[in-house]
Amino acid sequence: MLDLAGAPAGDLRRLPATSWVRLERLVTSTRTALVLLAPAHVATSAGGATLALVAARHQWSGVAGPARLLRGLRVSAAAGRLQPRTVLFDLHAL
Amino acid sequence: MFAALACPSSPPAGALLELAREFAPRVEEAGPALVLLDLAGLGRLWPDPRALGQALLEAGAVRGLALQVALAHTRTAAALLARAVPGLTLIVPGGEATALAPLPLALLGLPPEQQELLRLWGLRTLGQLAALPARGLAERLGPGGPRLRRLARGEDERPLAPAPPPESFELQLDLEWPVDGLEPLAFLLQRLLEPLCAQLVRRGRRAAALELELRLVDGRRHARRLAPPAPSADPRTWRTLLILDLEAHPPGEAAQALRVRAEPTAARRVQFSLLDPAQPAPEALAETLGRLSAWTTAGRGGAPRLLDSHRPGAYALAAFNPPEAARREPSSPLLTPGRVALRAFRPPLPAEVALQAGVPRFVAAAGLRGPVLDCAGPWRASGDWWDEAWARDEWDVALPAGLFRIFRDRLQDGWYVEGELD
Numbered sequence: 427m428l429d430l431a432g433a434p435a436g437d438l439r440r441l442p443a444t445s446w447v448r449l450e451r452l453v454t455s456t457r458t459a460l461v462l463l464a465p466a467h468v469a470t471s472a473g474g475a476t477l478a479l480v481a482a483r484h485q486w487s488g489v490a491g492p493a494r495l496l497r498g499l500r501v502s503a504a505a506g507r508l509q510p511r512t513v514l515f516d517l518h519a520l
Numbered sequence: 521m522f523a524a525l526a527c528p529s530s531p532p533a534g535a536l537l538e539l540a541r542e543f544a545p546r547v548e549e550a551g552p553a554l555v556l557l558d559l560a561g562l563g564r565l566w567p568d569p570r571a572l573g574q575a576l577l578e579a580g581a582v583r584g585l586a587l588q589v590a591l592a593h594t595r596t597a598a599a600l601l602a603r604a605v606p607g608l609t610l611i612v613p614g615g616e617a618t619a620l621a622p623l624p625l626a627l628l629g630l631p632p633e634q635q636e637l638l639r640l641w642g643l644r645t646l647g648q649l650a651a652l653p654a655r656g657l658a659e660r661l662g663p664g665g666p667r668l669r670r671l672a673r674g675e676d677e678r679p680l681a682p683a684p685p686p687e688s689f690e691l692q693l694d695l696e697w698p699v700d701g702l703e704p705l706a707f708l709l710q711r712l713l714e715p716l717c718a719q720l721v722r723r724g725r726r727a728a729a730l731e732l733e734l735r736l737v738d739g740r741r742h743a744r745r746l747a748p749p750a751p752s753a754d755p756r757t758w759r760t761l762l763i764l765d766l767e768a769h770p771p772g773e774a775a776q777a778l779r780v781r782a783e784p785t786a787a788r789r790v791q792f793s794l795l796d797p798a799q800p801a802p803e804a805l806a807e808t809l810g811r812l813s814a815w816t817t818a819g820r821g822g823a824p825r826l827l828d829s830h831r832p833g834a835y836a837l838a839a840f841n842p843p844e845a846a847r848r849e850p851s852s853p854l855l856t857p858g859r860v861a862l863r864a865f866r867p868p869l870p871a872e873v874a875l876q877a878g879v880p881r882f883v884a885a886a887g888l889r890g891p892v893l894d895c896a897g898p899w900r901a902s903g904d905w906w907d908e909a910w911a912r913d914e915w916d917v918a919l920p921a922g923l924f925r926i927f928r929d930r931l932q933d934g935w936y937v938e939g940e941l942d
Contacts, residue, residue, distance in 0.1 A: 431942070432863060434887070481942065484918050486896055494896040496916040496941070499860055499923065519860040519941070 430464045438468045450474065478504040482514065495520065521569065522595040522680065523557040524550075524602035525576060526588045537683065539579055543572070546682040548595075554603065556595050558680045573608040592616055597674030600627050600646070616674030621647025628671055634661075646672040687723065689782035691716050698737045698774035705775065706763050712780045713755035720784060726751035727782035732762055735777040742771035749809065749841045750802030751785050757803040764814040809840055830903050831910055832938070833864065860941050862925060868936035871926060880917055883926060885937045894918040902930070916941065 428449075430438060446462075446469035453460045462469055467476060483500040498518040504510040523544075525536055536555040540547040546558035559572070566572035573589050580587035590601035590609040597616035601609045604623045611619045623646045625638055643649050650672040657665030670677065691712045699705055709732075720727055729747035736742055746761050813821035822837040871885035880892050897915035904910055911930040916923065923941040928934070 429863075432865075432940070481922065484894060484923055486894060490895075492898070496860070496896050496923070499942070501858075515858065517858040517860045 427461045427463065430462065430468070433465070435464075435466045435468075438464060438466065441468070475505065476507075478510075480504075485516070487520075521559040521591060521593055522598045523559055523573070523576065524590045524592075524595070524598035525555045525557070525580070526590075526599075526602040527553045527580070527585050528588065529586060531585055535583065535585065539576075539583060539585070541685070542579065543576060545685075546680060548680050549683050550599055554599060556599060556680055558682070559591070570608070570610055573610060577608055592619070592674065594674050594676045595680055596671055596676050600671075600674065603627060617647075617650055617672075620672065620674050621645060621650065623647075625649060625672075628668065630668075687784065689716060689720060689725075689727070689784050690779065692777065692779040694777045695775070698776050700774035702763055702766055702770075705766065705778075706759060708778055709759050709762055709780070710755065712778060713758050716780060716782055717753045717755040717758065720753040720782060723784070724787050725784040726753045726787050727758070728785040729783040730758055730762070731779075731781045731783075732766075733779040733781075734771050734775040735779075736771055736773040737776055738773050740773065742775075744769060746810075748802075748806035749839060750806055751787075752803045752806060753787075754803045757807050760807050761810045764810045768814045830901060832901075832912075833866075860923075862939045862941055864939035865937060868927075868938050871935045871937045873926065873928070873935040880915055880926065883917060883919060883924070883935075883937070888919070888921060888924070888937060890919040890921060892917045892919060898928075914938075 449460060449462075449469075450473055460474075467478070480502045481499050482502045485497040485500060487495045487497045496519045498516050498520070500514060500516055502512055502514050504512045525540060527536060531553060533552075536553065537547060537549050540555045540557050544557040544559060544562060546560075548556045548558075550556050559566075559569075562572070566575075569591050573591050576589045577587055580589075588602050588606050588609075590598045590605065590611070592598040592601060592609075592611040593613045594616055597611060597620060600620055600623060601611065604627055609619070625635065625643060625646060627646065630638070638649065643652075650669055652669060654666040654669055657669055659665075661668070667677065693708060693712055695708070699708060717727070728751045729745060732744045732746075734742040744762070744765050746758075746765055748761060752758065809821065815821075820837060821840075823840040824835045825838040827834040827836055869885040869888070871883055871888075873880050873884075874882040880895055882891050883889070895915055895917040897917075898913035899915075900911075900913050902909070902911035909931060912927045913930060914925060914927045916925055925938045925941060927936055927938055929936065
């Protein structure tokens with residue numbers, strides 16, 4: 427897993443596009459799955475599947491106050507560019 | 521000819537054997553306080569056997585051992601006399617039976633019932649037992665009877681079984697000219713490591729750790745010790761690890777002599793699984809870890825280990841020692857509920873937080889700024905007041921940029937963004 431989610435999107439765009447192709451070729455002939463996390467769609471020229479994840483809603487328990495807890499996140503995942511298919515799922519914090 | 525060293529007072533373990541090895545290469549440990557020496561071939565060194573016996577007594581006295589020494593042409597006679605007669609006893613060839621005759625039967629270490637039987641026969645000394653006919657003893661005691669008679673006459677039943685010499689995996693190289701720099705040192709290390717590793721392989725051993733000592737031109741000694749996760753007998757791996765370690769800890773002066781000592785361990789036997797993913801070779805893993813450790817400052821490389829503490833993010837570095845791949849059933853990710861992860865900022869980002877009635881309303885930090893849309897908290901936590909105290913109030917806040925965890929350090933009275941929840 428290559429986690430670039432905390433990196434500024436501008437810095438990622440300045441990376442040469444060949445970097446992603448090299449990474450893809452490194453893992454294509456192996457049984458390894460490379461998961462790239464980024465704040466935007468950076469590996470535009472490489473193959474593979476792209477999943478756009480957006481936090482749709484925060485879920486809290488109870489009313490505002492000291493006893494309140496974060497219950498989780500409702501995330502929308504969209505796959506495909508021309509005819510995107512969207513799925514909603516929950517991530518639990520408790 | 522044989523010599524026997526006996527020490528009536530319990531000597532330290534291995535002390536007699538160590539003393540005996542200084543006089544003869546073939547020695548046998550016949551008991552906790554009895555050692556036999558094969559003196560064959562020592563005639564040119566010690567023309568007079570009495571002088572050799574005196575030297576053995578003096579060597580024992582120097583070490584604080586009150587020895588009883590006997591020299592005879594059979595090992596049985598030497599052993600029995602050394603256990604029975606104080607000081608030095610020297611027996612001429614053919615005089616073993618005569619010398620042993622007055623000694624008590626108890627020296628043979630017989631079982632109590634057999635000793636009682638011989639006592640009932642009226643036998644008290646070895647000479648009385650030796651005088652009995654072998655045929656009569658065999659008829660009454662079985663095959664053990666003639667054997668007892670041979671022992672009482674000082675005759676050997678078997679040759680000396682020498683104890684194997686202690687294994688030493690140490691090599692030293694004295695240089696005519698001092699060597700400075702790692703590159704020539706690498707060649708010299710290779711000259712030491714190749715025969716050392718070959719010796720380890722011949723004995724079916726691997727080196728669990730390696731000690732390198734450099735004697736420097738200014739008289740100092742630069743000593744390093746390496747203990748990789750897996751034992752190895754590969755000279756190339758050890759050379760790479762030593763050079764990486766010397767790069768991180770340079771000796772500072774040219775070296776005049778090198779000494780390498782290996783701590784041997786049994787060779788590794790691993791049965792790899794056909795189904796598990798391939799594991800890296802231990803030698804390659806040790807080399808990679810050595811390189812990573814050399815790149816980090818002060819060798820801060822390893823595997824994180826959680827500490828038994830409530831302090832968020834408390835961990836320590838331990839040696840990277842991956843367990844063998846455990847067989848487990850693949851779990852379906854679709855059936856496992858997803859969890860919110862904290863993407864921690866290391867170190868936490870200092871922040872400015874505006875409060876309203878004690879609740880965060882606005883957060884500003886490097887690359888992060890916005891009003892608090894929703895929040896939960898505070899959760900107060902503290903600990904380690906006896907050591908490095910910490911105390912904090914944590915909040916989960918929803919900002920326009922996402923969901924973040926912030927906290928107020930109550931000891932320093934400052935706000936920080938700990939990480940992003942996603």
